[in-house]
Amino acid sequence: MNDTPCKVCFLLIPGFALMSYASAVEPLRAANRLAGRTLYRWSHATLDGRPAQSSNGVTIAPDVAVGADQGIDWLFVVAAAEGAGVDSGRAMAWLRHLALRGVRLGGVSGGPFLLARAGVLAGYRCTVHWDHHAAFVERFPDLDVTRSLFEIDRGRFTCAGGIAGLDLMHALIAEAHGRALASEVSDWFLSTQVRAGSRPQRLEIAARYGIGDAKLIAVLGRMEEAIEEPVRREELAAVAGVSVRQLERLFRSKLGCTIKEQYLRLRLDRARALLTETSLSVSEVAIACGFVSASHFADAFRRRYGTSPTQARRTGVPELARP
16 A cells, blocks of 8 residues: 555646635545545645635635646646636746656646646647637647546546536546545535546536427537537428428527527627637637628627627626526
8 A cells, every 4th residue: 555645736827716626625635534544635836926816816825836846746737718828938847847757737627728738738638618618629629628527548637627626536536545435535525426527517408498399409409519610590400300480489489589599699609718718810710600700790799798809808708698
């Protein structure tokens, strides 16, 4: 039995989600307590050596500086997508150094963006939060990106964030110390439905939209798959096995909108993510979201969000409730 504790460091990027961080660190504390000995020790690092503020205002003080090499075994980058563009050559160099030294590297929520920018995800399977997926794929088209809750691929761990950290840590604790202890940890947190990494991140379409009609569910799924090149109404009707008129009636009665209006919402939601999380130009975002011109895109964006795409890139836009 190896009695040497695993040393884990969390690199916290300002704006990180406290839920995502807590879901990753708390299972380590529980594992120590339930095992009756110290299996894990953890520390925190920040980009500038000052406390990092989470998205809800809670701050966490660092224990080590970026660049430190104190026998770290695992390092997790915890970030929101908004923090993924931080300009820190020192952090990028540190991640590459740790990768060369064989440290297992993880990214939580928006953390995979920084790992990808550092070049340490090349050749590894990875995942990212569903709301950042399109932006991540646009920025890093050569990476093997899944829509799983989490991915463990040799020396890389990536996690969609939120409470998925509990599921990831269950798998890592089970790998290192057995399923019995991992199950005790999950039970400790009342997590009675431990999810495999391959499980989807989002609720099924029926739950998200509050609908039960199989035809409509199939059509919405097809629409979400085809944002860049929207599917014609006739093809969508064929997916449902009904006429266009019947499908339109179904959309109005169940969703309160037309097919065109729903498709526009989906495309603009995707555009919002690309504007705030990538460096694509407004014209490139328009093309990626199926708009025929930048001006048409700008008009539609302003009507939905009350601001221009350019302004949204500078200041962000409020989240709108999905139908």
